[in-house]
Amino acid sequence: MTGLWGIRRQGSLWQDEAVTYDMAHRELPELWATLGHADAVHGLYYLLMHGLFRLWEGGLVALRLPSVLAMAAATAGVAALGRRLAGPRAGLAAGVVFALLPAVQRYAQEGRSYALVTALVVAQTWVLLRACTARHRRRAWWAGYAVLVASAGLLHEFALLALVAHGVALLAARPGRAAVVAWAVAGGCAAATVTPLVLLSLRQSGQVAWIEVSMGGDVTGFLLTTGIGLACVALRRRALPAHPRTGLDTTALPLLTLPPALLLLASAVKPLYVDRYVLYAQAGLALLAGAALDALWRSGRARTLLALSTAVAVGAALGPVGTHLRGPQSRTDDVTAISHALRETVAPGDGVLFLPGSRRVWTLGHEPASYGALDLALAESRQRSHTLYGTELPPSLIPDRLLLVSRVVVVREPARERHETGAREETKEATLRDHFTRCARTAVGTARIEVYRRGDHC
Structure with a gap:
């Protein structure tokens, strides 16, 4: 199983994984109280991980193993869908392709909810097909579909966008009025279940203020992926023009295109699109x-070239791409590396200042106080304040706190500073500018660790 290969990533930890680890280790009352203020969208996932860590304190392996297992299940589900819609060989090829996709390899080894959501969406797609064709126990299949849709939505509310893809696929298949009504009822019940979470997360929308949607990256990536999907459809139809049409195209194309397209459209109002x-x-x-690979093979044209091209693609996916994804360099904000660099820079009695305050996430579990430094802007810890990163002092008190020390180590992320502005952050910068001199600067991924001394010289 490729998901287990390099699962520890040489001890590296992405910042969102650090949040998962921290939240999963909070006591249930504290966790519940925190979700009322922040990160409610991931609440069910944190609860599941809390239960896992209670049973097994397995460190990075325990953090990532649920994602590995979920993506393995999703791979099996994709293969089952391909088999049902286009035959055994197409199903096998689809499962292999899915497992080797760089995005799948990446999130199969990440302590976040995205792999679990993917597995549930694949499962609900299969159950939808089964519900539309079942001769017996149709209500049970539709009930199962509703449960899967609701479960995925509770893990991450954007999973509900798959409902739109399923609706389009259903209409394209012309199954009859009863199936459409059953889908609408099941989807409506699932959406109603997730609605309270959506309303709560809307009040916490400031957490995604960092999202930027770029034409050169996000939109181009979406268009490229859509183009590849359409090319696969064209190749399949050209290779086997006389082959009877199946429901694969009308099932897979909406799933590939509609959820990201809808999220991109919503981003015109408020940036929300992130590919994961x-x-x-x-x-x-x-x-x-x-299905395209199967059709090319069945057509009998250039089988040797097809086999060689496939071998090269698999080699690249498991070689340079796979190796890179399983190394610490694949994540630009490795919490382990940043925390280590900070501990190496700080001396006992120094002050530490985070710009913006949310960058305190890079020290979860290794707070400055643990190595004799003072977190200058911190008013209340994350546990006591029931927040992700703790609360900070009001702007008026920050200058006096900074002037208590002669040496300040600043931990900043320029990209975040552009989005998380305010009087507090401006006061931090003004105090540094007026009373301190920057003497050293180190880059660790997206982090910048700077050393300031009070006065006009180093």
């Missing part, structure tokens, strides 16, 4: 690619 939020769309790409 709709990771499950990769299942649609794998289904289309698997």
Whole structure:
């Protein structure tokens, strides 16, 4: 199983994984109180991980193993979908393609909810097909579909976008009025279940203020992926023009395109698009690619070239790409490396200042106080304040706190500073500028660790 290969990533830890680890280790009352203030969208996932760590304190392996297992289940589900819609060989190819996709390899080894959501969306797609064709126990299948949709939505609310893809696929299949009504009822019940979470997360929308949607990256990436999917459809139809049409195209194309397209459209009002939020769309790409490979093989044209090209692609996915994804350099904000660099820089009695305050996430579990430094702007710890990163002093008190020390180590992330502005952050900068001199600067991924001394010289 490729997900287990390099699962520890040489001890590196991405910042969101650090939040998962921290939240999962909070006591249930404290965790529940925190979710009322922040990160409610991931609340169910944190609760599941809390239960896992209670049973097994397995460190990084325990943190990532649920994602590995979920993506393995998703791979099996994609293969089952491909088999049902286009035959055994297409199913096998789709499963292999899915497992080797770089995004799938990445999030199969990440302590976040995206792999679990992907597995649930793949499962609900299979159950939807089963519900539409079942001759017996149709209500049970539709009930199962509703439960899967609600479960995925509770793990991450953007999983509900898969409902739109399923609706389009259903209409394209022309199953009859009863199936459409059953889908609408099941989807409506699931959406109603998730609505309280959506309303709560809307009040916490400041957490995603950092998101920027770029034409050169996000939109181009979406167009490229969509183009590959359409090319797979064209290749399949050209290779086997006389082959009877199946429901694979009408199932996979909406799943590939509609969830990310809808999130991109919503981002015109408020930037929300991040590719991992709709990771499950990769299942649609794998289904289309698997069916295209099967059709090319069955056509009997250039089988040797096809086999060689496939071998090269697999080698690249498991070689340079796979090796990179399983190394610490694949995450630009490795909490372990940043925390280590900070401890190496700080001396006992120094002050530490985070710009912006949310960058305190890089020291979860290794707070400055643990090595004799003073967290200058901290008013209340994350546990006592029931927040992700703790609360900070009001702007008026920050200058006096900074002037208590002669040496300040600043931990900053320029990209975040652009979005998380305010009087507090401006006061930090003004005090440093007026009373301190920067003497050293080190880059660790996206982090910048700077050393300031009070006065006009180092």
